[in-house]
Amino acid sequence: MQNFGFQKPRDLAAAVAAAKKAPEGKYLGGGQSLLPVMKLGLAAPSELIALSGLAELKGVRVEGKELVIGAGTTHAEVAASAEVKKAIPALADLAGHIGDPQVRNRGTLGGSLAHDDPSADYPAAVLALGATVVTDRRRIAADAFFQGMFQTALAPDEVITAVRFPLPEKAAYAKFPHPASKFALVGVFVARGAGGVRVAVTGAGPSVHRSAPLEKALAARFAPEALAGVAVPAGGLQNDPFGSAEYRAHLVAVMARRAVAACG
Amino acid sequence: MAQDGIGAAMKRKEDLRFLTGKGTYVDDINRPGQAWAAFVRSPHAHARIVAVRTEAARKAPGVVAVLTGADLAADKVGILPAGWLIHSKDGSPMVEPGHPALVADKVRHVGDQVAVVVAETRDQAREAAGLVEVEYQELAAAVTVTQAVAPGAPLVHDQAKANTCYDWHLGDKAATDAAFAKAAKVVTLDLVNNRLIPNAMEPRAAIGEFDRATGDLTLWTTSQNPHLIRLLLAAFTLGVPEHKLRVVAPDVGGGFGSKIFHYAEDFTVLWAARKIGRPVKWTNTRSEAFQSDAHGRDHVTHVELALDKDGKFLGLRERTLANMGAYLSQFAPSVPTYLHSTLLAGCYTTPAIYAEVRAVFTNTVPVDAYRGAGRPEASYLLERIVDVAAREMGIDRVEIRRRNFIQPSQFPYQTPVALQYDSGDYGATLDEALKRSDWAGFEKRRAEARGRGKLRGIGISTYVEACGIAPSAVVGALGGRVGLWESAHVRVHPTGTVTLFTGTHSHGQSHETTFAQLIAEKLGIPFDNVEVVHGDTAKSAFAMGTYGSRSLAVGGSAIVQAVDKIVAKGRKIAAHLLEAGEGDVEFRDGKFTVKGTDRSKSFGEVALTAYIPHNYPAGLEPGLEEGAVYDPKNFTFPAGCHVCEVEVDPDTGTVQVVGFTAVDDVGIVINPMIVEGQVHGGVTQGIGQALLEEALYDDTSGQLLSGSFLGYNMPRAADVPSFRVGTKVTACTHNPLGVKGVGEVGAIGSPPAVINAVCDAIGVRHLDMPATPERVWRALRTARKA
Numbered sequence A: 001m002q003n004f005g006f007q008k009p010r011d012l013a014a015a016v017a018a019a020k021k022a023p024e025g026k027y028l029g030g031g032q033s034l035l036p037v038m039k040l041g042l043a044a045p046s047e048l049i050a051l052s053g054l055a056e057l058k059g060v061r062v063e064g065k066e067l068v069i070g071a072g073t074t075h076a077e078v079a080a081s082a083e084v085k086k087a088i089p090a091l092a093d094l095a096g097h098i099g100d101p102q103v104r105n106r107g108t109l110g111g112s113l114a115h116d117d118p119s120a121d122y123p124a125a126v127l128a129l130g131a132t133v134v135t136d137r138r139r140i141a142a143d144a145f146f147q148g149m150f151q152t153a154l155a156p157d158e159v160i161t162a163v164r165f166p167l168p169e170k171a172a173y174a175k176f177p178h179p180a181s182k183f184a185l186v187g188v189f190v191a192r193g194a195g196g197v198r199v200a201v202t203g204a205g206p207s208v209h210r211s212a213p214l215e216k217a218l219a220a221r222f223a224p225e226a227l228a229g230v231a232v233p234a235g236g237l238q239n240d241p242f243g244s245a246e247y248r249a250h251l252v253a254v255m256a257r258r259a260v261a262a263c264g
Numbered sequence B: 001m002a003q004d005g006i007g008a009a010m011k012r013k014e015d016l017r018f019l020t021g022k023g024t025y026v027d028d029i030n031r032p033g034q035a036w037a038a039f040v041r042s043p044h045a046h047a048r049i050v051a052v053r054t055e056a057a058r059k060a061p062g063v064v065a066v067l068t069g070a071d072l073a074a075d076k077v078g079i080l081p082a083g084w085l086i087h088s089k090d091g092s093p094m095v096e097p098g099h100p101a102l103v104a105d106k107v108r109h110v111g112d113q114v115a116v117v118v119a120e121t122r123d124q125a126r127e128a129a130g131l132v133e134v135e136y137q138e139l140a141a142a143v144t145v146t147q148a149v150a151p152g153a154p155l156v157h158d159q160a161k162a163n164t165c166y167d168w169h170l171g172d173k174a175a176t177d178a179a180f181a182k183a184a185k186v187v188t189l190d191l192v193n194n195r196l197i198p199n200a201m202e203p204r205a206a207i208g209e210f211d212r213a214t215g216d217l218t219l220w221t222t223s224q225n226p227h228l229i230r231l232l233l234a235a236f237t238l239g240v241p242e243h244k245l246r247v248v249a250p251d252v253g254g255g256f257g258s259k260i261f262h263y264a265e266d267f268t269v270l271w272a273a274r275k276i277g278r279p280v281k282w283t284n285t286r287s288e289a290f291q292s293d294a295h296g297r298d299h300v301t302h303v304e305l306a307l308d309k310d311g312k313f314l315g316l317r318e319r320t321l322a323n324m325g326a327y328l329s330q331f332a333p334s335v336p337t338y339l340h341s342t343l344l345a346g347c348y349t350t351p352a353i354y355a356e357v358r359a360v361f362t363n364t365v366p367v368d369a370y371r372g373a374g375r376p377e378a379s380y381l382l383e384r385i386v387d388v389a390a391r392e393m394g395i396d397r398v399e400i401r402r403r404n405f406i407q408p409s410q411f412p413y414q415t416p417v418a419l420q421y422d423s424g425d426y427g428a429t430l431d432e433a434l435k436r437s438d439w440a441g442f443e444k445r446r447a448e449a450r451g452r453g454k455l456r457g458i459g460i461s462t463y464v465e466a467c468g469i470a471p472s473a474v475v476g477a478l479g480g481r482v483g484l485w486e487s488a489h490v491r492v493h494p495t496g497t498v499t500l501f502t503g504t505h506s507h508g509q510s511h512e513t514t515f516a517q518l519i520a521e522k523l524g525i526p527f528d529n530v531e532v533v534h535g536d537t538a539k540s541a542f543a544m545g546t547y548g549s550r551s552l553a554v555g556g557s558a559i560v561q562a563v564d565k566i567v568a569k570g571r572k573i574a575a576h577l578l579e580a581g582e583g584d585v586e587f588r589d590g591k592f593t594v595k596g597t598d599r600s601k602s603f604g605e606v607a608l609t610a611y612i613p614h615n616y617p618a619g620l621e622p623g624l625e626e627g628a629v630y631d632p633k634n635f636t637f638p639a640g641c642h643v644c645e646v647e648v649d650p651d652t653g654t655v656q657v658v659g660f661t662a663v664d665d666v667g668i669v670i671n672p673m674i675v676e677g678q679v680h681g682g683v684t685q686g687i688g689q690a691l692l693e694e695a696l697y698d699d700t701s702g703q704l705l706s707g708s709f710l711g712y713n714m715p716r717a718a719d720v721p722s723f724r725v726g727t728k729v730t731a732c733t734h735n736p737l738g739v740k741g742v743g744e745v746g747a748i749g750s751p752p753a754v755i756n757a758v759c760d761a762i763g764v765r766h767l768d769m770p771a772t773p774e775r776v777w778r779a780l781r782t783a784r785k786a
């Protein structure tokens, strides 16, 4: 790992100002994605700007018909939160199955979304629930936020401050973990709410995406049986020794069925 | 039995140290003035080195030296030797290309060492290593054994035609052909024994130090056998006087075989330390460990079994391609030959066996002994084909095994593949395992699982293995270049406490506890009065170290011999003090007693007298310290029965091990808790091999795809069930303790039990390891279509 500078600003404005001054710098959330990448020499930021001191990124609350989670909230906090469990239990459940306890106690919602690992779990929830990503300067709809493998709509010095999740009628997440890494080899988040039925798939493809055939079948009838015979195309899915595209496509259908069944 | 002697489940002496972070591993050691080494490793599987430019690295901050293959060649040092010579069928010796610690001509696997940078700090060394510019001319690579033996394959070493190291055989071909000719049924199977990466928790590390004033050299290294490393450094790689070299292996955090070998890095830090006149330290990174620790297994095998109409085995044939990797690691040649095909009789009376093994060089990390070393490959092919035979002949899986078992009355039993088994009772371990696993009640559990949408299967393996390697003369006749005896020195202190110096070394086996129990029992002294010293060539006498489950069977036997000498001398002293004839004095429970009287002297009194010899037998030397070496009379033959139960999710192909029973005969048990722990670890690794682990190479580029834990699936707690573990004892007949060895049985017996269970669950004939979800899903889909 290369040497780097370290700062821990006290408020959001100071953090953004620091980032503007350090074009080779990076924000540091829980470090659970950034630090491994730095250790492997794949990133060498000049400066780490820690977000852990920012009050603006904290807190979990329900505001009207939305659940608002601060971007600095750790996976463990989301998993244990009474508000989350009540408002969107599927989200608490998802957070509780990310990585291991060490990862969950450090890693944050904002970090996961900004990193946008194609096998990460949170992006599936954000996309399926039609959430809004709130930053220091604007609001970004989930459909516009994820732009491909490790690619988001964020500007380099933009900070995610919170995510606003509309409360769904029904939602569930089913994950088939990668045998070794335990990230999602395939993860499917299904939700039914004001925006209709939305199905987001992570792990299977080069980035999180919505599945049109599954959404169509579930819009007609929101039940596991509705998915019988629905083919998920393998084209464009990841194809590697840990899961062929064909197998991943099959798993998308299986996980979707399980998620719908879990919706009750 | 003493309360803390043989048979007691004593808590481990080493645990207070390990569990409170007080262990001392090589990386914990820092020497005054030390510099750090970092290696420049090949990013290519096969490439000619056109130029190595070191100027930029030399100018980098903190750099002390940059050494390359050219420096090594100039010094005429650093060629790592093979420790075992195998002859081919035609009598020719194996092809033995040396393994240079730093290569100058061409790189032969991703991770091959090209240069070393020595700098003031670890980070500076690593940074500067990145500045060494190596110009490569890439060559096509031979990655798999099948590729390597194909006509026109790229040659890893020019002198190894068709990449063949040797083409060896064992057994009676004519008798085996005759057996097949008269068979009522012949069953064949093609299988792969998947390549594994050991991944000891502690990465390898080494510190080399040279004292100009005395000429003394010291190497601290993560080794299972420091004496062997010293011998190889002195006699082969560095060419220094053996008495001026000390090799210390302090606490070692796991090895599983991968820390037996003399690695390039051991040599290099010592060589560099002598050149620069400062201690040089190196600690592997996990990523480098994947590319530089010897891998294990990697066989591609065709096996055939001939049976009569009743399912009696008549003959067995094996044809195997064994991957050696890019160079011969020390014991690699012996693993697929004398540690493998010699086990092909298994627990069975198969009268004719013929094995052909071709060892092949490929552009991959060298392959060598890994927990079980050759025997897991044997038990796997055997226990798989026995299951397939049962299936194809419509004979019950348990019954076919029973029909072919060597019976207790047949010991000693001479197999057709060189080994002579001394003892065993295969029916007893089988019966116990069937009982403990509730084999009879399985169909009920299968039906219940079906109701939950799960496919449940049960599998069995009845294995035998050979450990306690081995009579030196036998090993020599088979091509081993070492003796395989063990040493022990028992030093009784004036107050009667004891220090044991043993040539074996512990890297997780709890020797400090087991050996102390052994001595406590034999001398009738408290367990806490015994200290075990190992891992330092300056302390223990020369011996061969720890691998092949040999430490108790061979090292323990040496301890018994030394203790017997202590008792014999003590008896002389006691007889003198008691004014009795030596023949009238017996030693029991820590006391020398005149037979039939209550007149006695305690062990402590005798020890004190030995050191304060005022009233002492004439002509007897003072002091109470004895050494012994033990050269085993035979291998030992642990055996047992493993039963595995799995549930398969038919939608995803996921296999969950829901039950595992291991009943092993490891001979006399010194500490049942430690035996159980060894079985737990071995079975976990066996489940890892069967379901999870695989070193995956890209077969064009030779890149290691599973080069980190993101891709290499090590077993975790959730992957294994709560084990049912038991033992049945038949004593080894030829060593003084009657012990056999337990280090490897778990990894040897379990993989076939797991795969047999998976095949049973999904109703297929065979499935290669690891039975990953996708592989199982595909097999299910094919079975459904059929």
Ligand SMILES: Cc1cc2nc3c(=O)[nH]c(=O)nc-3n(C[C@H](O)[C@H](O)[C@H](O)COP(=O)(O)OP(=O)(O)OC[C@H]3O[C@@H](n4cnc5c(N)ncnc54)[C@H](O)[C@@H]3O)c2cc1C
Binding pocket: A026, A027, A028, A029, A030, A031, A032, A033, A034, A035, A036, A051, A071, A072, A097, A098, A099, A100, A103, A106, A107, A108, A109, A110, A111, A112, A113, A114, A115, A117, A119, A120, A121, A122, A158, A159, A160, A161, A181, A182, A183, A184
């Ligand atoms: C062993 C292990 C297992 C894991 N398993 C899983 C798993 O099963 N599923 C899964 O989804 N993930 C998994 N992860 C990843 C984990 O969830 C990470 O915590 C998460 O991806 C990143 O969050 P972080 O807070 O640690 O971000 P960091 O690592 O600190 O940062 C990641 C990136 O986001 C940027 N960033 C951080 N916070 C913000 C912000 N508020 N605004 C803008 N940019 C920001 C950083 O600059 C950086 O580029 C695993 C990680 C490890 C180490």
